[in-house]
Amino acid sequence: MNTAFRAIPSVDVVLRSGTGSVLVERFGRAEAASAIRSQLDDQREIARAGGQLLDAEGVAEAALARLEAASLSSLRPVFNLTGTVLHTNLGRAALAEAAIEAASEAMRHAVALEFDLDSGKRGERDEHLRALICEMTGAEDATLVNNNAAAVLLVLNTLAGQGGGAVVSRGELIEIGGAFRMPDIMARAGARLIEVGTTNRTHEKDYKAALAEDGVALVLKVHTSNYRIEGFTKEVEAPALSQLARAANVPLVNDLGSGTLVDLAKWGLRREPTVREAVAEGADIVTFSGDKLLGGPQAGFIVGRSDLIAAINKNPMKRALRVDKLRLAALEATLKLYRDPDRLVERLPTLRLLARQHDEIATLSSGLLPQVQSVVGADYSVQVVECASQIGSGALPLDTLRSSGLGFRPQSGGGGALDRLTAVLRSLPIPVIGRIADGMLILDLRCLEDPEAFLANLSRLKHGMG
Numbered sequence: 001m002n003t004a005f006r007a008i009p010s011v012d013v014v015l016r017s018g019t020g021s022v023l024v025e026r027f028g029r030a031e032a033a034s035a036i037r038s039q040l041d042d043q044r045e046i047a048r049a050g051g052q053l054l055d056a057e058g059v060a061e062a063a064l065a066r067l068e069a070a071s072l073s074s075l076r077p078v079f080n081l082t083g084t085v086l087h088t089n090l091g092r093a094a095l096a097e098a099a100i101e102a103a104s105e106a107m108r109h110a111v112a113l114e115f116d117l118d119s120g121k122r123g124e125r126d127e128h129l130r131a132l133i134c135e136m137t138g139a140e141d142a143t144l145v146n147n148n149a150a151a152v153l154l155v156l157n158t159l160a161g162q163g164g165g166a167v168v169s170r171g172e173l174i175e176i177g178g179a180f181r182m183p184d185i186m187a188r189a190g191a192r193l194i195e196v197g198t199t200n201r202t203h204e205k206d207y208k209a210a211l212a213e214d215g216v217a218l219v220l221k222v223h224t225s226n227y228r229i230e231g232f233t234k235e236v237e238a239p240a241l242s243q244l245a246r247a248a249n250v251p252l253v254n255d256l257g258s259g260t261l262v263d264l265a266k267w268g269l270r271r272e273p274t275v276r277e278a279v280a281e282g283a284d285i286v287t288f289s290g291d292k293l294l295g296g297p298q299a300g301f302i303v304g305r306s307d308l309i310a311a312i313n314k315n316p317m318k319r320a321l322r323v324d325k326l327r328l329a330a331l332e333a334t335l336k337l338y339r340d341p342d343r344l345v346e347r348l349p350t351l352r353l354l355a356r357q358h359d360e361i362a363t364l365s366s367g368l369l370p371q372v373q374s375v376v377g378a379d380y381s382v383q384v385v386e387c388a389s390q391i392g393s394g395a396l397p398l399d400t401l402r403s404s405g406l407g408f409r410p411q412s413g414g415g416g417a418l419d420r421l422t423a424v425l426r427s428l429p430i431p432v433i434g435r436i437a438d439g440m441l442i443l444d445l446r447c448l449e450d451p452e453a454f455l456a457n458l459s460r461l462k463h464g465m466g
């Protein structure tokens, strides 16, 4: 026993070993010593149990492995092969190169964020994008906040915050997930909810009756992003709603949710009303997201009538919800890509992935199949599968995009074997995230744009699968 303990090296000896100096070089003396100390504690346990001990080099290697694992960011890139392009839990839109460059520049330097370079006086941060947003949407004025949830909160608080009535159809009182429920947001904004109509049918006369009440501050129309009511339904379209609101002298607010600046039908997707159309249809305020179909960073756009935008900007809550220079820089670069619609699909990853054709994805699947099968080995049979991608983030909820991928079926062990495979894929240097369906793990390849990197990453499995 004593001889076993004496064989355990000291911290200094481990630090002076070859790998020990690599440890110090990479992580600094303090962190290296602390990792070695905890490895040496493990060695003492092993000595007590009469097990096999490591030499100084071996202890240093174990400490290095531990520090390397701990230094991986939990926010590191993953392969999103879930088939959901705008996956909220995986960070939604991947940004365009132009946006990435603009944001890095803004990170690296001081920028004229609230400084007017012409006059040398204090400027406004919204000024950088105001003209561009108005150009893209046809709106009179615009302001920006952290996300669309913040946009809705701020608009409701500004226009109806003192208990003002907000008239909404029952069919549009939605929950978006992540605890964003329209009635709750309304209550937090200080507005009084006035529900009209029924879940499936709301008529003009319902709105008219509500608008005749005292204390109505606005009419709210909400895009029912993540569900659709079908069958015996009736809603009042924005143009008619706008006339009703105008007659009652209150603004119409249209929460578009995802919002898009271009007609997506051009790329084979379903037509969604654009922000420009929502503005033209008479909404006094339109709100929408930066990181859904628009393909930019997280942000909330508020566009519409100048007098209302001015009131929104005066609300002290605006200060708490404002965006930083990184986001402004990335948004400006993203929006500018829309000036050249012909090249948008090449330059904007969200659109590129959504527009990707089935044939191209299927070719990718069959090309990867042999190598992937050889890496995972005989425990799983891999095959090319037809699948359906989703847009995600509540945009066009019922529409799927024909796609292709790889399906992994365990030869034995059923669900347990599938869970083991998904866990091993998640533990790769670049975690691979798929989805389980029909007794298979499916990797939808729509969002795979770098197959070499995917294979190189997967080759690490050979050590993990055993």
Ligand SMILES: *Cc1c(COP(=O)(O)O)cnc(C)c1O
Pocket: 147, 148, 149, 150, 152, 176, 180, 222, 223, 224, 225, 226, 255, 256, 257, 258, 288, 289, 290, 291, 299, 300, 393, 394
């Ligand atoms: C997604 C969505 C929101 C919230 O937008 P975020 O940018 O995620 O905060 C609000 N309203 C509707 C209708 C939505 O679809």
